[in-house]
Amino acid sequence: xxxxxxxxxxxxxxxxxxxxxxxxxxxxxxxxxxxxxxxxxxxxxxxxxxxxxxxxxxxxxxxxxxxxxxxxxxxxxxxxxxxxxxxxxxxxxxxxxxxxxxxxxxxxxxxxxxxxxxxxxxxxxxxxxxxxxxxxxxxxxxxxxxxxxxxxxxxxxxxxxxxxxxxxxxxxxxxxxxxxxxxxxxxxxxxxxxxxxxxxxxxxxxxxxxxxxxxxxxxxxxxxxxxxxxxxxxxxxxxxxxxxxxxxxxxxxxxxxxxxxxxxxxxxxxxxxxxxxxxxxxxxxxxxxxxxxxxxxxxxxxxxxxxxxxxxxxxxxxxxxxxxxxxxxxxxxxxxxxxxxxxxxxxxxxxxxxxxxxxxxxxxxxxxxxxxxxxxxxxxxxxxxxxxxxxxxxxxxxxxxxxxxxxxxxxxxxxxxxxxxxxxxxxxxxxxxxxxxxxxxxxxxxxxxxxxxxxxxxxxxxxxxxxxxxxxxxxxxxxxxxxxxxxxxxxxxxxxxxxxxxxxxxxx
Amino acid sequence: xxxxxxxxxxxxxxxxxxxxxxxxxxxxxxxxxxxxxxxxxxxxxxxxxxxxxxxxxxxxxxxxxxxxxxxxxxxxxxxxxxxxxxxxxxxxxxxxxxxxxxxxxxxxxxxxxxxxxxxxxxxxxxxxxxxxxxxxxxxxxxxxxxxxxxxxxxxxxxxxxxxxxxxxxxxxxxxxxxxxxxxxxxxxxxxxxxxxxxxxxxxxxxxxxxxxxxxxxxxxxxxxxxxxxxxxxxxxxxxxxxxxxxxxxxxxxxxxxxxxxxxxxxxxxxxxxxxxxxxxxxxxxxxxxxxxxxxxxxxxxxxxxxxxxxxxxxxxxxxxxxxxxxxxxxxxxxxxxxxxxxxxxxxxxxxxxxxxxxxxxxxxxxxxxxxxxxxxxxxxxxxxxxxxxxxxxxxxxxxxxxxxxxxxxxxxxxxxxxxxxxxxxxxxxxxxxxxxxxxxxxxxxxxxxxxxxxxxxxxxxxxxxxxxxxxxxxxxxxxxxxxx
Numbered sequence: 008x009x010x011x012x013x014x015x016x017x018x019x020x021x022x023x024x025x026x027x028x029x030x031x032x033x034x035x036x037x038x039x040x041x042x043x044x045x046x047x048x049x050x051x052x053x054x055x056x057x058x059x060x061x062x063x064x065x066x067x068x069x070x071x072x073x074x075x076x077x078x079x080x081x082x083x084x085x086x087x088x089x090x091x092x093x094x095x096x097x098x099x100x101x102x103x104x105x106x107x108x109x110x111x112x113x114x115x116x117x118x119x120x121x122x123x124x125x126x127x128x129x130x131x132x133x134x135x136x137x138x139x140x141x142x143x144x145x146x147x148x149x150x151x152x153x154x155x156x157x158x159x160x161x162x163x164x165x166x167x168x169x170x171x172x173x174x175x176x177x178x179x180x181x182x183x184x185x186x187x188x189x190x191x192x193x194x195x196x197x198x199x200x201x202x203x204x205x206x207x208x209x210x211x212x213x214x215x216x217x218x219x220x221x222x223x224x225x226x227x228x229x230x231x232x233x234x235x236x237x238x239x240x241x242x243x244x245x246x247x248x249x250x251x252x253x254x255x256x257x258x259x260x261x262x263x264x265x266x267x268x269x270x271x272x273x274x275x276x277x278x279x280x281x282x283x284x285x286x287x288x289x290x291x292x293x294x295x296x297x298x299x300x301x302x303x304x305x306x307x308x309x310x311x312x313x314x315x316x317x318x319x320x321x322x323x324x325x326x327x328x329x330x331x332x333x334x335x336x337x338x339x340x341x342x343x344x345x346x347x348x349x350x351x352x353x354x355x356x357x358x359x360x361x362x363x364x365x366x367x368x369x370x371x372x373x374x375x376x377x378x379x380x381x382x383x384x385x386x387x388x389x390x391x392x393x394x395x396x397x398x399x400x401x402x403x404x405x406x407x408x409x410x411x412x413x414x415x416x417x418x419x420x421x422x423x424x425x426x427x428x429x430x431x432x433x434x435x436x437x438x439x440x441x442x443x444x445x446x447x448x449x450x451x452x453x454x455x456x457x458x459x460x461x462x463x464x465x466x467x468x469x470x471x472x473x474x475x476x477x478x479x480x481x482x483x484x485x486x487x488x489x490x491x492x493x494x495x496x497x498x499x500x501x502x503x504x505x506x507x508x509x510x511x512x513x514x515x
Numbered sequence: 516x517x518x519x520x521x522x523x524x525x526x527x528x529x530x531x532x533x534x535x536x537x538x539x540x541x542x543x544x545x546x547x548x549x550x551x552x553x554x555x556x557x558x559x560x561x562x563x564x565x566x567x568x569x570x571x572x573x574x575x576x577x578x579x580x581x582x583x584x585x586x587x588x589x590x591x592x593x594x595x596x597x598x599x600x601x602x603x604x605x606x607x608x609x610x611x612x613x614x615x616x617x618x619x620x621x622x623x624x625x626x627x628x629x630x631x632x633x634x635x636x637x638x639x640x641x642x643x644x645x646x647x648x649x650x651x652x653x654x655x656x657x658x659x660x661x662x663x664x665x666x667x668x669x670x671x672x673x674x675x676x677x678x679x680x681x682x683x684x685x686x687x688x689x690x691x692x693x694x695x696x697x698x699x700x701x702x703x704x705x706x707x708x709x710x711x712x713x714x715x716x717x718x719x720x721x722x723x724x725x726x727x728x729x730x731x732x733x734x735x736x737x738x739x740x741x742x743x744x745x746x747x748x749x750x751x752x753x754x755x756x757x758x759x760x761x762x763x764x765x766x767x768x769x770x771x772x773x774x775x776x777x778x779x780x781x782x783x784x785x786x787x788x789x790x791x792x793x794x795x796x797x798x799x800x801x802x803x804x805x806x807x808x809x810x811x812x813x814x815x816x817x818x819x820x821x822x823x824x825x826x827x828x829x830x831x832x833x834x835x836x837x838x839x840x841x842x843x844x845x846x847x848x849x850x851x852x853x854x855x856x857x858x859x860x861x862x863x864x865x866x867x868x869x870x871x872x873x874x875x876x877x878x879x880x881x882x883x884x885x886x887x888x889x890x891x892x893x894x895x896x897x898x899x900x901x902x903x904x905x906x907x908x909x910x911x912x913x914x915x916x917x918x919x920x921x922x923x924x925x926x927x928x929x930x931x932x933x934x935x936x937x938x939x940x941x942x943x944x945x946x947x948x949x950x951x952x953x954x955x956x957x958x959x960x961x962x963x964x965x966x967x968x969x970x971x972x973x974x975x976x977x978x979x980x981x982x983x984x985x986x987x988x989x990x991x992x993x994x995x996x997x998x999x
Contacts, residue, residue: 032883072946098903109901114886116909193910205705212701215694215713217914222708235937245947282948292948378937385934390534393616396931401943404933408611410600411931416618417686421710423929436916438889438904439882440897444728444873454738455775455785457570469578469900 015186018175019147023118025172026145031115034093038086040140040169044133045082047168048075054164055129058156062128063250064295064325073250074129077407081134084409084426085141092141092430095439102468102486103449108441113434115143117193122184122207124198125154125297126253126347131198131221132161136174138429144194145173149187151199152180153297192216194433198255199223201418219422219432221255222415223345224372228258228402229362229388231379232267239378239400240274243351244282246376246402248329251294252349253301256374258402259346260335262362265355272315272331275351279316279329288319288326296325296348305348308341312352337365359384363391371417374398374405395419449490517679520649520670524620528647533617536591542642543591546635547584549666550577557631560658564630566788567743575742576632579900583636586902586919587643594643594923597932610934615927617645619686624677624700626691627655627790628746628840633691633714634663640922641689651680653692655790685709687926691748692716693838694911712915712925714748715908716838717865721751721895722855722881724872725760732871732893733767736844737775739869739895741822744787745842746794749867749889749896752839753828754846755855761826761846765808768844772809772822781812781819789818789841798841801834810842830858852877856884864888864910869895888912 012020030036048055055075056067065073085092095110119139123132132150139146148165150158162176177187188195188210197207198221211218230239247258263271279287287293296302302325309318309332317330327349335341335352342352356362366375375394377385385399395415398405405411406425414423424432452465468490532538550557554577561567561576587594597612621641625634634652641648650669652660664671670680681688681703690700691714704711723732740751756764776783789795795818802811802823810823820842828834828845835845849855852872859868868887872878878892888908889898898904899918907916917925 029884069948098901100903101901104897104901109904111905112882201708205708208705208708209702212698212705215698215701215715215911215914220708238937238940241940241947242943245943290949380937382934389614389930389932393928394930396933397614398932399934400937401933401935404606404935405931408600408603408606408931408933410602411611411933412613412929413931416928416930418708421708435886435909436905437886437909438898438906439892440890440894440901440904441878441892442894442897444731444871444893447731447734450735450738453574454734455568455783456777457568457574457785459570462570462573465574466578469574470581 013186015177015183016190018177019118019187019190019192021172022145022147022175025170026115026117030170031140031143031145031173034089037140037143038089040174041082041086041089041137043168044137044140045079045086047164048078048082051160051164054160055157058160059128059154061156062125062154063253063297064293065250066291069250069292069294070129074127077130078133078137080407081137081409081426081429085137085430088427089141092427093143096436102490104440104442105487106446107443108439110439112437112439113142113431114437116433116435117144118191119144119146119433120187120190120192120195121146121148122195122197122199123148123150124255125151125157126250126255128154128157128161135196135198135219135424135429135433138424138433139196140174141430142433144433147187147192148174148176149184150176150178152178194218196422196424196433197221204420219414219424220420221413221422221424222373222418222420223255223347224370224415224419225259225342225345226256226372226374226376226394227362227366227369228261228376229359229366229378230261230263230267230271231359231377231381231384232264233381234379234400236267236270237274240271241278242401243376243378244275244278244329247351248279248283248293248349249403251296251327252351253294253297253347254403256396256403256406257347258351258374258376259372260342260352260354262354262356262365264358268333268353268355271353272333275331276316283329287328288321288324293329296327299325301325301348302327305346305350308344308346308348308350310340312339312341315353317349337368359387363388366392371395371415371419373415373419376402393417517670517672517676518683520668521620521680521683521685523668524647524649528617528619533642533645533647536595539642539645540588540591543584543588543639546639546642546667547581547588550580550584550631550635553662553666556662557659560662561630561656563658564627564656565743565746565790566786568785568787571742571785571787572631576629579632580635580639583639583902583919583922587639587923590920591643594920595645598929606933606935608939609936610932612932614930614932615644615924616930618926618928619646621646621648621687621689621926622680622685623648623650624680624688624690624692625650625652625660626748627653627659628743628748630656630659630663637689637691637712637917637922637926640917640926643923644926646686646926649680649685651677687711689917689926690714697913712907712917713913714906714915714917715866715911715913716748716840717863717908717912718752718835718838719749719865719867719869719887720855720859720862721754721869722849722852722859722871723754723756723760723764724852724870724874724877725757727871727873727893729760729763729871730767733764734771735894736869736871737768737771737822740844741772741775741786741842744789744820745844746787746790746840747896749899750840751844751867751869751895752865753835754844755849755858756846757851758848761848764846765824765826768824769809776822780821781814781817786822789820792818794841795820798839798843801837801839801841802843803833805832805834807843852881856881859885859887864908864912866908866912867891867896867898886910 056070059070097110191214196219201222204220283293312332315331315333317328319328332352373395409426412423412428413425558569558572654673684707689712694715697713780786807823810821812821826846866888891898902919905916905921906918
């Protein structure tokens, strides 16, 4: 009888079968695939830029700067370091394992599902893929259908460069994603909203699949009144309006004292003009909202707030002018959800104390931004708040430091990636202890029949972690001698049950 | 009642009490004192729960906990300190580090087989990481959980109390137990986006190569299997070996059992009992239809099952379908190591894999071609005792890991911190719109060198120095365009 399998089931099955052949184990294979991925990005640069232009109105240079450049860096890093990352990692031994081989062996997990997002459709879908490939997994890539041109380009072009069975691209909407989530994976990597993150984790729980969830939240941005407000506002303006505010780590809202609010507004106005000209609508480097639904959503958030700058929009183009809202309160509509658009609310607080309190009353965000000259103040914000990351005196750039783990905490996500962190996240770090079938006498401590005497030996040797590094050679030798003496003593105790057995052993 | 305990823990955490290292050290010292001062009571409670010998409890549980506490006390300052990371060319003059932070309130759900170890070891890490913790010991180890309740704030109760707890919001849930309940825990956690550590189980295979020292192999396996009456998550669940050595394996186990527990294990003070009637019946039913070659005697009134070995067990028998968690040791015949590898890979990923083999090459091959939470070669369970090794499962046997620093890291948030200065704004020029080719090329050069080496470092310092001296963007442009 013919069992009907869905398209998603078939793809997953094929990927798993291909993984089980062991093809992805050799490092050469993984490096080869990574090099092909790099070629893809360089050779199809135009196609990628076109797709992103159609999806988000982003300029070609914008795409290069924010999507493909980082990706190339990650691929090169993985190729360069793969041998080191995949090698056994020796760990500190203790007295009883001193002559054993003890290490952690990174291993592939198996089949990884990568669900991408629409705001940086190439970066957030393919960066996890780099780590998945490097770690020796197979991966199902599910780009977001919302960035439809990019999804289509990925579906058409990626199979020309990567192994079709091991790294298939599956496009589709909600139904197809739900069907995928019913299958069994060895890890699910999801980038998107907290609401859907819950559903992904719930689906994963049915198969006990571990997850990495890169979610969102409202990333606060505190401006200390004594800092260089001009520079601060430049960096904030850049960070906020890049990709038209549709960045998970964009500064969502500003917290500052009332005395500097108008200066902040003025500085931002100057920057917007410098970056996007007097008419952002006609300017190449200013983007668009991804679709009508989000356009309406963002426009509705402005209700009830005072527009200090901007506010203009054009529904036919999904265009929203860079907008600043002032005298916003925590009850305003714009403070109820992550904005993910070019609206920048300013909320006044009496100082850093109130700012910290404000931040802590809310869900843990992906980033906390602080602008201040005072190291002490910055350290205080670090110590008294929590967030995925903390960036002082700039926006977004921590994303580019691949040595920093990139991820959220609480509602903003779990797990992290970038650089080696992706490799580790998508590997199983297996503990390995290789002993020998010798020195059996030492084990008598643990075998029944138990006696008080054996117990006191066990306590002596097992209690208190012995730091191998610091221990002087003489002391170490003395302890080993003691261990050997114990082993001998066990056999020399008259009428010991162990002794009679060992005597029997010697006769064989 | 559960809600109250959680709210109390939350308040305690929000007050900031758990943040200073002194407080955490104080709590750890108190925990250490508890273990040492109450050792006799703890041993008694375990004797009542599971008939564990007074020597096995310190050996298997308390010494391990004491070591974990000592390690945490010794290393806490180091673990909690900022951790430096590599920079790239754009961040060379910044402060870049990872700051470990408490998560908040951690729920620890313990198990009944090593009620102190699997409840208190995660607690050590939770305290060290600066969290508040709500501890829910297993109700099945009744005496132990009642004793713990007298010594430390815990939430006791059964299934409904646990379900009630799982409805509430935590910042991390640490669960030790079965895969079935593990799924329920993770599903509950998903509702609040709470990360989880699941220490589950499975059938840990034990392969004996025909050319190794079978006598010693069997001594070690026998110890690991029958300690705690087989109720250990990393016990060797079943043996795989070639038919030609099956007889010798059985004989060696028989002799070892005699040495360890005497002619009648029922009378040995060192041989345990099954935790309760339900598990007793469960294990008994696994034996149905098979005649053991060793043991098989039982006494329901004591929940006693003799150390039992069964040979030529078919792969599809009930005995081979679920984790035994009892003193039954099946031997399944395989034709060679490759066959054993195939057998292991056809099943769910286990918590541990044991390989007894003197051939280094063959051993490495078996490790490479299989997967499991951990591996011990030529012994059983010992990878558990080394705190530098992360202890945890993979696939159905669990997610996350702990022991030593790993517990601290698991129950912390590793927060990426990047502290820049508001000066040197000219360095940022290349990223601001309007984008044009020159700027994109410059940015490309800067972002493409994630690992900075000495020559680049020197160059960048030269640039920055020049830039500060001359403080005109134009000069900077010239220098970098020379490079590109």
